[in-house]
Amino acid sequence: xxxxVLKPILAVYxxxxxxxxxxxxxxxxxxxxxxxxDGGPQFPITEWSTYWYQQIFGLTPxxxxxxxxxxxxxxxxLILAFMTMVTSTVLGVMSAQAFRRKFRGSSFxxxxxxxxxxxxxxxxxxxxxxxxNNVFGITRHWYTTAFATHVAYTFPFAFLVMLAILNRFDGSxxxxxxxxxxxxxxxxxxxxxxxxxxxxxxxxxxxxxLSLDEFPRSLFAxxxxxxxxxxxxxxxxxxxxxxxxxxxxxxxxxxxxFALLSVYGILMGMSVRRARKLAxxxxxx
Amino acid sequence: MTTQTAIxxxxxxxxxxxxxxxxxxxxxxxxxxxYLSLLGPSGSGKTTLLRVIAGFEVPDSGRVFFQGRDITxxxxxxxxxxxxxxxxxxxxxxxxxxxxxxxxAHGAVPVSAQDxxxxxxxxxxxxxxxxxxxRGVDQISGGxxxxxxxxxxxxxxxxxxxxxxxLGALDANLRGRMRNELRAIRERMGVxxxxxxxxxxxxxxxxxxxxxxxxxxxxxxxxxDDIYSHPASPDVAHFLNRFNLFDGTLAGGSFTGAFGTVGxxxxxxxxxxxxxxxxxxxxxxxxxxxPTGPALKATYIANExxxxxxxNFFETxxxxxxxxxxxxxxxxxxxxxxxxxYLLTWSPDQAIVFGREGK
Amino acid sequence: MSDASVAAKGQxxxxxxxxxxxxxxxxxxxxxxMICYVSFWTQTTFNISSTxxxxxxxxxxxxxxxxxxxxxxxxxWLIVLATTFIIGYPTALFVGLFVxxxxxxxxxxxxxxxxxxxxxxxxxxxxxxxxxKEGAINIILMKLHIISQPIEVxxxxxxxxxxxxxxxxxxxxxxxxxxxxxxxxxxxIEAARDLGAGFGRIFWKIIFPLSLPGVVVGAIxxxxxxxxxxxxxxxxxxxxxxxxxxxxVTQVGSLKWxxxxxxxxxxxxxxxxxxxxxxxxxxxxxxx
Numbered sequence: 001x002x003x004x005v006l007k008p009i010l011a012v013y014x015x016x017x018x019x020x021x022x023x024x025x026x027x028x029x030x031x032x033x034x035x036x037x038d039g040g041p042q043f044p045i046t047e048w049s050t051y052w053y054q055q056i057f058g059l060t061p062x063x064x065x066x067x068x069x070x071x072x073x074x075x076x077x078l079i080l081a082f083m084t085m086v087t088s089t090v091l092g093v094m095s096a097q098a099f100r101r102k103f104r105g106s107s108f109x110x111x112x113x114x115x116x117x118x119x120x121x122x123x124x125x126x127x128x129x130x131x132x133n134n135v136f137g138i139t140r141h142w143y144t145t146a147f148a149t150h151v152a153y154t155f156p157f158a159f160l161v162m163l164a165i166l167n168r169f170d171g172s173x174x175x176x177x178x179x180x181x182x183x184x185x186x187x188x189x190x191x192x193x194x195x196x197x198x199x200x201x202x203x204x205x206x207x208x209x210l211s212l213d214e215f216p217r218s219l220f221a222x223x224x225x226x227x228x229x230x231x232x233x234x235x236x237x238x239x240x241x242x243x244x245x246x247x248x249x250x251x252x253x254x255x256x257x258f259a260l261l262s263v264y265g266i267l268m269g270m271s272v273r274r275a276r277k278l279a280x281x282x283x284x285x
Numbered sequence: 286m287t288t289q290t291a292i293x294x295x296x297x298x299x300x301x302x303x304x305x306x307x308x309x310x311x312x313x314x315x316x317x318x319x320y321l322s323l324l325g326p327s328g329s330g331k332t333t334l335l336r337v338i339a340g341f342e343v344p345d346s347g348r349v350f351f352q353g354r355d356i357t358x359x360x361x362x363x364x365x366x367x368x369x370x371x372x373x374x375x376x377x378x379x380x381x382x383x384x385x386x387x388x389x390a391h392g393a394v395p396v397s398a399q400d401x402x403x404x405x406x407x408x409x410x411x412x413x414x415x416x417x418x419x420r421g422v423d424q425i426s427g428g429x430x431x432x433x434x435x436x437x438x439x440x441x442x443x444x445x446x447x448x449x450x451x452l453g454a455l456d457a458n459l460r461g462r463m464r465n466e467l468r469a470i471r472e473r474m475g476v477x478x479x480x481x482x483x484x485x486x487x488x489x490x491x492x493x494x495x496x497x498x499x500x501x502x503x504x505x506x507x508x509x510d511d512i513y514s515h516p517a518s519p520d521v522a523h524f525l526n527r528f529n530l531f532d533g534t535l536a537g538g539s540f541t542g543a544f545g546t547v548g549x550x551x552x553x554x555x556x557x558x559x560x561x562x563x564x565x566x567x568x569x570x571x572x573x574x575x576p577t578g579p580a581l582k583a584t585y586i587a588n589e590x591x592x593x594x595x596x597n598f599f600e601t602x603x604x605x606x607x608x609x610x611x612x613x614x615x616x617x618x619x620x621x622x623x624x625x626x627y628l629l630t631w632s633p634d635q636a637i638v639f640g641r642e643g644k
Numbered sequence: 645m646s647d648a649s650v651a652a653k654g655q656x657x658x659x660x661x662x663x664x665x666x667x668x669x670x671x672x673x674x675x676x677x678m679i680c681y682v683s684f685w686t687q688t689t690f691n692i693s694s695t696x697x698x699x700x701x702x703x704x705x706x707x708x709x710x711x712x713x714x715x716x717x718x719x720x721w722l723i724v725l726a727t728t729f730i731i732g733y734p735t736a737l738f739v740g741l742f743v744x745x746x747x748x749x750x751x752x753x754x755x756x757x758x759x760x761x762x763x764x765x766x767x768x769x770x771x772x773x774x775x776x777k778e779g780a781i782n783i784i785l786m787k788l789h790i791i792s793q794p795i796e797v798x799x800x801x802x803x804x805x806x807x808x809x810x811x812x813x814x815x816x817x818x819x820x821x822x823x824x825x826x827x828x829x830x831x832x833i834e835a836a837r838d839l840g841a842g843f844g845r846i847f848w849k850i851i852f853p854l855s856l857p858g859v860v861v862g863a864i865x866x867x868x869x870x871x872x873x874x875x876x877x878x879x880x881x882x883x884x885x886x887x888x889x890x891x892x893v894t895q896v897g898s899l900k901w902x903x904x905x906x907x908x909x910x911x912x913x914x915x916x917x918x919x920x921x922x923x924x925x926x927x928x929x930x931x932x
Contacts, residue, residue, distance in 0.1 A: 006843065010738040014752070017735045020811060021759050024770035027780045031773050042778045091664045098660035109661060112668050118864070118919060119672060119912075120872020122889045126908050127675020130682050130901060134692065152671040155664065172374035175341050176434075178361035179368035180388030180441055187362075190391050194378045213764050215875060216889075220896065234765045238879055242769065250766035257761030 025254075032247035037063040041244050052248035065243050070233050076142055077212055077230035083143070084150040084211035089203045091151070092158025093196075096166050097188075117156040124149050125220030132221075142229055146222040150211045157210060158203035165199030198271055205264050209257070290316045291350075292445050292477045293338065293366075298347030300333055307333040309501035310347065315477050315494075317444070320468065322492030322509075323481045326524060330501040331481045335447045338479070339368045352444060362393065367438035367446035367476075371453045373430045375422040375437075382418040384433050385409055388441045408440040412470070428459045435467075439474060446471075448480040452487065464491055485525050489513060497521050519559040519639050528561040528637070529607050535640030543601055544581040547633050555639035564610035566635045569597065569619070569627050576630035583607055583629055585621040597621065599629060676912060683905035692901050700902040704910070710891060714910060717887045720805065720877075721870045721918075727810040728866050729859065732817030736858070739818065740825030741851065753822065756815045764812070768879050771808045775799040775880075800882035808880045813869055817862035824858030825851070860926040867918050871911065888914075 031041055036051030037060070054060045055067055095113060099106060116124075128149050132140050140146070173195070177187040193200070215231040222229060228236070230253075237246055294314035300307050307330040315321045325331040336342040338349060340361030349357045356364055376384050386405040389396040396404075409418060412432040417425055422433060431451065438446055451467070452460045468491060471478050482488050488495050489509040497505040497512065497520075505517040516522040522530060533542030535558040540549050542560050570576055583599035586606070590596075595618040597609040607629060611618045621627060686695040704710045735756075743749040759767065774780050775798040782794040797803055828851065836846045874889030883890075888911045895904035 007738075007742050010734055010742055013734050014738045017731065017814075018755060020731070021756065021815070023780070024767065024774050024811070025759060025762060027773050028766070028770040042773050042776055043780065043783055091667060094660045095664040098658070098664075103658065103661070109665060112673070113664060116668055116672050118868045118915075119676070120868060120889070120915065122872050122874060122892050123679065123908055123912060123915075124672055124675055126892055126896065126904060127677075127679045128671060129896070130678045130905065131675055134682065134901065135678070148667075148671040149675075152668060155667065159664070170372070170374070172370050172372060173376055175339070175361065176368065176370060176374040176437075177376075177387065177391075178341075179339055179364075179366065180437065181362050181365060181392035181394060182388060183362050183393055184360075186391050190387075191376055209761075215764060216872065219893070231763060231765055234763060234769075235875070238765075238769070242772070246766065246769060250762055250770070253766070254762040261761065 028247045029251055031244055032251050034244040034247075036060070036244065037065050039244060041242050041247065052243070052245040053252070055245050056249055056252065065245070068233065068237065068245055068249055069228070070230060070249065073228045073230045073233035076228070080142055080147060080150065080229060081208045081211040083147055084154055085204050085208040087147075087151045088154040088158040088207040088211075089200060091155045092162045092203050092207075093200065095155075095159050096162035099163060100166055100169075100171070113156050113159050115156075116152045121149075121153065121214065121216030122220070124152060125217040128217075129220045140221055140223040140227070142218065142222040142227045146218045146227070146229070149217040149221045150214055153214065153217060154207035154210045157206040161203040161206060162196070162199055165196050169196060198268060201264065201267060205261075209260070292317045292319075292352060293479075294350040295334075295338065296348045296350065298334075298337055298344045298349065300330075300337060300342060300344050306330075306501045308337065308344070311498075311501070311503055312347075313496060313503060313506075315445075315479060317477060318475050320471055320478045320480065320491060320493045322488035322495045323479060323498060324485060324488035324495055324524060325481075325483065325498035327483055328500075329498045331483075331498050332449055333501075334498070335368070335449050335479065335481050338445075339366055339447055340364050365441070365443055367441060367443035369434050369438055369446065369448040369451045371450040373434040373454070375430055375433055377422060380419050380421055381414060381425065381433055382409070384422055385436045385440055387437060392441070404440050408436045411473075412436045412439075412466075427455055428463060431455060431463060435470065439470070439476075442474075443476060445477045445479065448478060450482055451480070452482070460487075467491065485527070489525075497524060499524070515553075516561070516637065517553065518555050519557060519561070522559070522561045522637065522639075527563055529564065529567070531560040531562075531605075532558070533560055534558050535638060535642050540638055540640070543603060543605070544579050547579045547636070549636075549638045550634060552638040552640050552643035554641070554643035556641065558640040559638070561637040561639070562631050562635065564596070564608045565594070565612060567607070567609040567629050567631050569599075569609055569621065570630055572626050572628055574628060576628060578630050578632050580628045580630045581607070582626055584626055585623055587623065588618075588621075599627065676908075679905045679908040679912065681905075682901055683909045685902045685905075687900060687902035690899070692899075700906045703903065704906045709886070710907070713886045713888050713891050713907075714914075716802075716885060717871060717889075717911075718914070720802070720809070720885070720887065721867060723806055724809045724813065724870045725863060725866055727806065728814040728817045729863070731810060732814045732862065733821060733859075736818045736821035736825060736855075737851075740822035740855075741828065749822070749826065753819065756818055760815070765875060765879075767812055768808055768876050771804065771811070771880055772799065775804050775807065799880070800884060802881065802885050804880040805877045805885050808876050809870055809873065812876065813866045816865035816869070817859075820861040820865070821855050821858035824855045828854050857926045860922050864919060864922045867922070868915060871915050871918065 030045065031043070032052055033048050033050065034041070034045055034052065035047035035049045036055065039046050051060060055065075056070070058067060099110070128145050129140055132138050132145050138144075169192075173191055174187050177191050178184065182190070213231060215235065218229045218232055219235070222232065234246065234249070291314040296312055297310045298308050298312075299310050311330075311334060323331050323334065333342060337344050340356070340359060344357065347357075348355055351364060351366065376387060379387065382405060385408060386401050389401040389404065409415060412435055414429060414432050414436065417429060422430060425433070431454075434451070452463055455463060464487065467478070467480075480491060489512070492509060495507065495509050495512050496503055499520050505512060505521045512521065513525065513527065516525060516528070519530060522528040531542040531544070533540055535549065535552055538549055539546050540558070540560050547560075572582065581601060583601045586598045586600055588595055588597045593613055595611045595613065597611065599607045599609065601607060609629065682692075683700060684696045684698065686693050686697045687700060739749050739752045743752065772779070776782070777794045777796055777799065779799065781798060782791075785791045786794065832850060833846055836850060841849070872889055874887055874893050877885045877887050877890055878893075888907050891907045892904045892911070895901075895907065
């Protein structure tokens with residue numbers, strides 16, 4: 001009875017909650033269509049235009065506002081995210097696989113790995129740069145020190161995803177393969193891996209998106225300007241005056257994320273649909 | 286049976302899980318071309334025994350021999366022992382044909398593509414899956430999955446196949462059919478089957494030889510008839526699910542129980558005194574009758590048709606349920622009045638008596 | 645001999661787990677140990693040497709700027725923890741318990757996650773045109789004649805930092821809580837209702853206790869992120885709000901590694917205490 005009153009109230013609340021989540025992004029999208037190059041990053045909109053989008057792609061005549069230094073940073077970030085994704089997923093699958101057997105100290109190792117997603121980026125970033133700078137005397141780069149901290153951050157996510165998948169995995173198919181004379185490694189490749197692939201895909205997605213957007217670790221562990229990743233380039237614009245071009249860039253990166261997730265969704269949907277089709281055929285038969 | 290004809294032998298194998306002994310110094314061997322049933326209640330260690338032989342578990346102590354070779358420390362994929370799982374464990378992402386060819390396609394021993402195709406087809410035909418080759422394994426019925434599991438194992442031509450309750454996942458109808466097929470297939474292939482089951486009917490019907498396992502120990506081994514008519518202990522009699530067991534005291538050549546004192550000619554040595562009468566050895570007579578043998582008063586409760594026989598349930602004064610089986614081949618069953626008292630009687634020489642005084 | 649093969653199997657597992665352990669030790673444990681070590685180094689204007697000293701520690705606790713940052717961090721953390729819980733719990737309650745269709749609850753959760761596809765820094769930045777003197781909130785409130793003068797405390801104050809962080813992190817509360825609520829057996833609630841218990845009673849006696857592990861997991865997520873923050877405070881407070889994270893960034897910027905390390909150690913200790921306290925309430929490994 002109370003739920004008849006409470007449910008509509010909560011429903012209205014959830015709508016307000018969603019507005020709160022999306023509000024800033026709506027405003028940002030509107031302001032990205034501000035007139036340029038003189039329109040500022042605030043209301044009112046002097047005139048609607050796509051000037052700032054054109055500016056990102058270098059399609060506008062040079063003006064007093066420098067274009068965003070994002071081109072190379074974006075490429076660096078994509079390569080870094082890819083490297084991180086591959087390494088984290090491999091480590092995640094291996095570690096989760098090891099956790100299928102009970103071993104001494106497994107609880108300790110579990111917390112050691114999970115701690116990686118809990119320790120703030122400032123700390124791992126600071127510590128790694130201290131090590132590189134003051135102990136080994138090596139130059140920090142996005143593809144060395146920053147890469148190492150990125151993996152230490154995303155590997156726990158990949159590990160947890162794979163752990164959840166392997167917890168539900170029925171090991172008897174692997175034993176069946178062994179009993180047919182197939183080596184454990186070949187069994188992993190031909191049986192286990194195809195069956196856990198949806199989980200691997202999720203782990204990859206996690207690692208890629210987290211690394212792409214990672215900021216505090218890169219701030220400390222990546223080197224100078226020639227090592228800037230995309231979030232660092234965006235952060236660099238904070239210090240000086242901001243312009244609507246950063247808003248336009250935000251809209252574009254969001255669209256890119258959508259595209260990425262759509263690819264993931266399509267891949268997942270394909271495997272789900274295949275399973276459903278098989279189930280339907282079985283019902284008919 | 287000599288070691289030469291034994292296909293496998295396990296010697297004093299012990300395996301514990303967290304302090305609980307699943308297998309307690311088990312020694313067992315099976316001959317070439319033999320059908321061995323392993324009967325035991327759940328938790329008796331029968332699956333653990335299979336897994337030790339297959340190499341999925343390493344025993345805490347004891348040795349495992351296969352074809353005269355010590356394989357205790359050999360990994361599962363180098364043993365050449367087939368395994369059929371209760372849940373079939375088919376590769377869900379592969380077709381029927383790919384499942385059957387899996388061991389040849391990916392095994393350590395290379396098999397030519399032509400041989401693989403030929404052998405796969407032959408086995409698929411043998412188990413009666415012709416026409417299903419390209420179906421996914423989730424597009425076929427339970428019985429067909431069972432056949433794929435069997436075909437996948439047999440195509441590797443193992444000398445020993447371990448079957449872990451292979452019929453457990455099938456419905457009763459299919460179970461009966463598959464039982465006959467399993468026997469026939471085994472005879473044609475000439476391999477040794479070690480078939481684990483929790484069903485006494487299955488064990489007695491299928492094995493050339495039956496091994497009874499309880500709490501990690503083998504408590505009897507013999508031909509099905511032998512075990513059926515001469516259970517070695519009250520526990521075996523209990524697992525066979527064919528005997529009414531009465532507690533009592535065996536003393537001075539007679540047994541005293543709920544039915545009074547009955548003379549005993551022959552008793553088997555056992556740690557406790559138990560009087561066992563097979564379900565089909567009991568006769569039901571009215572209370573007014575004066576039977577010659579021992580008699581037990583009991584109230585009729587209900588009956589149950591089992592196809593070839595009828596099971597009648599009675600309850601004694603102290604609340605014990607007594608089962609009386611009537612084989613339909615012996616004539617139409619009598620009908621009894623529910624909640625009415627009857628006398629159950631039997632000929633004392635058909636009883637099996639266990640006791641501390643036994644031999 | 646069978647022991648040997650058990651050992652061999654054990655080695656198989658350790659071979660798989662070893663790379664992960666080495667990576668985490670090398671790039672997480674050693675760096676944090678390094679921070680502790682360097683916090684005792686001697687700092688000169690242009691250089692740092694490994695001569696042990698307590699100078700940086702003394703300097704930290706003698707300075708109002710540094711200790712102030714510690715208290716600001718703790719204050720902001722507690723406030724944001726409270727706001728994310730208060731904002732998030734009703735949403736989780738609706739998504740996890742009141743929505744009966746599984747599809748709808750999944751759709752709602754996906755809607756909550758979509759904003760995360762925008763870069764974190766841009767999400768922070770997006771609050772500027774929202775909160776500013778000529779920002780969206782002031783414009784709307786003035787159009788509605790609720791206020792006649794724009795509210796100026798919205799931007800470049802502690803309030804703006806709290807608003808920004810609450811929005812960015814509240815989803816981390818919603819997710820775990822909704823997950824735990826979704827696992828509650830509806831029959832228990834029905835049974836309690838049949839026994840005549842009102843919603844308030846059912847909530848406090850059944851629903852809330854069962855959702856507690858979700859609250860704790862959410863609180864851990866929010867805590868570790870807020871405690872390590874510096875970007876939101878930097879971008880939305882106009883450098884008025886200094887958290888421990890901001891101190892670290894500025895100290896590293898001026899090559900004051902020792903002071904950055906002292907701050908890092910203090911942040912580590914605060915973080916450790918917070919995580920340990922939450923883990924006492926709920927065993928994370930069990931809930932997964």
